[in-house]
Amino acid sequence: MEVERMNRDECDILRLKGRLDLAGAEAIEGFFKEYRMEPMQGRRVIVNFAEVPYISSSGLRVLVSALNDVKEQGGEMVLCEMNVGVEEVFEFSGLNDVFKIYREEDDALQAVSAP
Amino acid sequence: MEVERMNRDECDILRLKGRLDLAGAEAIEGFFKEYRMEPMQGRRVIVNFAEVPYISSSGLRVLVSALNDVKEQGGEMVLCEMNVGVEEVFEFSGLNDVFKIYREEDDALQAVSAP
Amino acid sequence: MTNLMPNSQADLCLSLRADPKLVVIACKAVRNLAEIHGMNERDCYRLELATDEVCSNAITHACERDEHRNYRLEAAYDEVDDSIVVWVYDRGEGFDIERVKEVKELPKPPNCPVGGLGLHLVRKVTDDIDYLCGKNGENCLIFRKRVIPEPKLAAEA
Amino acid sequence: MTNLMPNSQADLCLSLRADPKLVVIACKAVRNLAEIHGMNERDCYRLELATDEVCSNAITHACERDEHRNYRLEAAYDEVDDSIVVWVYDRGEGFDIERVKEVKELPKPPNCPVGGLGLHLVRKVTDDIDYLCGKNGENCLIFRKRVIPEPKLAAEA
Numbered sequence: 239m240e241v242e243r244m245n246r247d248e249c250d251i252l253r254l255k256g257r258l259d260l261a262g263a264e265a266i267e268g269f270f271k272e273y274r275m276e277p278m279q280g281r282r283v284i285v286n287f288a289e290v291p292y293i294s295s296s297g298l299r300v301l302v303s304a305l306n307d308v309k310e311q312g313g314e315m316v317l318c319e320m321n322v323g324v325e326e327v328f329e330f331s332g333l334n335d336v337f338k339i340y341r342e343e344d345d346a347l348q349a350v351s352a353p
Numbered sequence: 354m355e356v357e358r359m360n361r362d363e364c365d366i367l368r369l370k371g372r373l374d375l376a377g378a379e380a381i382e383g384f385f386k387e388y389r390m391e392p393m394q395g396r397r398v399i400v401n402f403a404e405v406p407y408i409s410s411s412g413l414r415v416l417v418s419a420l421n422d423v424k425e426q427g428g429e430m431v432l433c434e435m436n437v438g439v440e441e442v443f444e445f446s447g448l449n450d451v452f453k454i455y456r457e458e459d460d461a462l463q464a465v466s467a468p
Numbered sequence: 469m470t471n472l473m474p475n476s477q478a479d480l481c482l483s484l485r486a487d488p489k490l491v492v493i494a495c496k497a498v499r500n501l502a503e504i505h506g507m508n509e510r511d512c513y514r515l516e517l518a519t520d521e522v523c524s525n526a527i528t529h530a531c532e533r534d535e536h537r538n539y540r541l542e543a544a545y546d547e548v549d550d551s552i553v554v555w556v557y558d559r560g561e562g563f564d565i566e567r568v569k570e571v572k573e574l575p576k577p578p579n580c581p582v583g584g585l586g587l588h589l590v591r592k593v594t595d596d597i598d599y600l601c602g603k604n605g606e607n608c609l610i611f612r613k614r615v616i617p618e619p620k621l622a623a624e625a
Numbered sequence: 626m627t628n629l630m631p632n633s634q635a636d637l638c639l640s641l642r643a644d645p646k647l648v649v650i651a652c653k654a655v656r657n658l659a660e661i662h663g664m665n666e667r668d669c670y671r672l673e674l675a676t677d678e679v680c681s682n683a684i685t686h687a688c689e690r691d692e693h694r695n696y697r698l699e700a701a702y703d704e705v706d707d708s709i710v711v712w713v714y715d716r717g718e719g720f721d722i723e724r725v726k727e728v729k730e731l732p733k734p735p736n737c738p739v740g741g742l743g744l745h746l747v748r749k750v751t752d753d754i755d756y757l758c759g760k761n762g763e764n765c766l767i768f769r770k771r772v773i774p775e776p777k778l779a780a781e782a
């Protein structure tokens with residue numbers, strides 16, 4: 239499990255890559271801990287799932303905690319490019335109400351860039 | 354494991370579909386037994402592997418026996434469209450000397466159609 | 469739930485070291501069994517999820533995260549009910565079966581760390597679930613998922 | 626070959642019903658373990674082939690094609706040799722270890738029914754192979770394949 243980080247229009251794009259199960263969640267927990275430590279107020283974050291074939295509750299847990307961190311810092315975090323299987327796990331867990339989920343990265347970018 | 358049979362330029366095209374392991378070999382043995390019974394002299398046969406992701410020695414065995422049957426009837430049988438993994442199994446077994454193997458179905462067709 | 473009993477005639481029995489990285493092996497073994505019996509792709513994903521959640525629970529709640537311990541999984545195709553049945557055994561302390569049975573209100577972030585989501589998902593994606601605590605020093609979580617084949621394409625239908 | 630001994634600390638232990646349709650489950654379990662440790666795709670295919678041949682032999686030569694019998698496979702990642710080791714156990718009559726060891730001239734069609742090809746392929750695609758006959762009423766065929774990662778793409782190198 240890897241996280242590729244880049245910047246688009248002053249948004250952080252986090253491209254996850256790999257299976258987001260218990261092992262995957264543990265592998266990216268460190269990234270999100272460090273990410274939280276960065277002294278950034280009000281940042282806008284897009285998590286891209288294009289290369290995440292699979293997610294379990296362990297993966298959801300990491301994302302919820304990342305969302306909470308970003309919100310605490312007055313920021314915003316949205317998700318995009320999920321396959322149907324991954325999207326369904328968000329639905330079944332009721333977290334599709336908690337996260338804003340967009341089809342394309344561009345849609346997500348537009349949403350978080352809007353004034 | 355399935356065999357789709359069709360005719361192109363008076364050649365029999367046999368499109369195999371599935372994993373050609375022990376179970377796959379047993380699944381298509383019946384087809385080749387019946388095929389052998391057809392009263393056809395000198396037929397030209399192309400076996401297309403485009404949808405065979407995998408082959409083991411059990412698969413090779415069925416093909417060798419089919420080749421022998423066709424040759425006994427004065428016919429010709431060639432193979433085509435293997436992936437690299439499948440092709441390597443033919444190499445490792447020394448059967449790439451026994452079978453004529455072509456990249457494309459069209460190449461195979463041209464080869465068996467030549468006078 | 470009488471026919472969700474541990475099965476000595478399982479198609480496969482898999483014992484895995486309690487390492488999170490290896491759970492995918494259990495998921496894929498169960499998925500392969502389901503594929504062999506013609507389960508559709510969406511349901512295979514769901515079956516993988518159920519297997520994953522239950523095996524991850526065995527690691528985190530019953531093996532004390534000790535990677536040298538093992539847990540065990542059995543899986544079988546049940547002809548009578550045309551379904552895949554999975555048994556996951558551990559030697560941990562076990563837990564209250566009602567946690568599995570009762571459908572609770574889902575905890576909502578940001579107030580909580582999303583606990584209890586795993587078994588909720590298992591209930592969502594399977595047709596039947598049961599838990600046998602402490603038989604022969606082993607606990608066993610059992611679930612069943614019916615085999616529904618891939619919907620035919622319009623062109624084939 | 627001293628380090629090809631049966632291993633109680635295997636990463637996975639899989640017992641399968643002797644049904645040819647289920648062999649793919651063993652192949653994929655071993656492949657998944659190899660993928661976890663970074664084996665390249667071509668070698669994963671070869672490892673799957675070796676696993677397939679040895680399990681198919683267990684079914685056809687040691688289980689009398691009785692689908693209610695079982696055979697057993699263990700697999701482990703060996704850190705010392707950076708390799709995947711696979712043990713396949715059966716309770717059949719066993720056979721002459723020289724059949725595995727000696728590299729024989731390959732039989733050529735059309736004179737023969739291509740026997741003996743399976744173990745030839747196993748030798749070709751693995752780095753080490755051994756056979757222990759009759760220990761505890763079980764026979765065990767063992768093979769090892771070194772983990773070589775995917776070659777880097779030119780762009781990455």
Ligand SMILES: Nc1ncnc2c1ncn2[C@@H]1O[C@H](COP(=O)(O)OP(=O)(O)O)[C@@H](O)[C@H]1O
Binds near residue numbers: 521525529585586
């Ligand atoms: N195999 C198990 N052994 C002991 N306790 C378990 C086991 N599986 C689940 N539990 C208990 O049930 C609770 C709910 O499990 P689950 O819904 O998967 O959520 P989580 O594992 O995230 O807490 C766990 O917190 C744990 O207390």
Ligand SMILES: Nc1ncnc2c1ncn2[C@@H]1O[C@H](COP(=O)(O)OP(=O)(O)O)[C@@H](O)[C@H]1O
Binds near residue numbers: 741742743744745
């Ligand atoms: N597990 C086994 N138990 C008993 N005999 C075996 C076993 N595996 C292989 N053999 C013997 O070794 C021979 C060669 O095996 P192999 O190369 O796989 O070819 P094939 O299985 O096609 O005959 C077999 O014919 C069989 O006599």
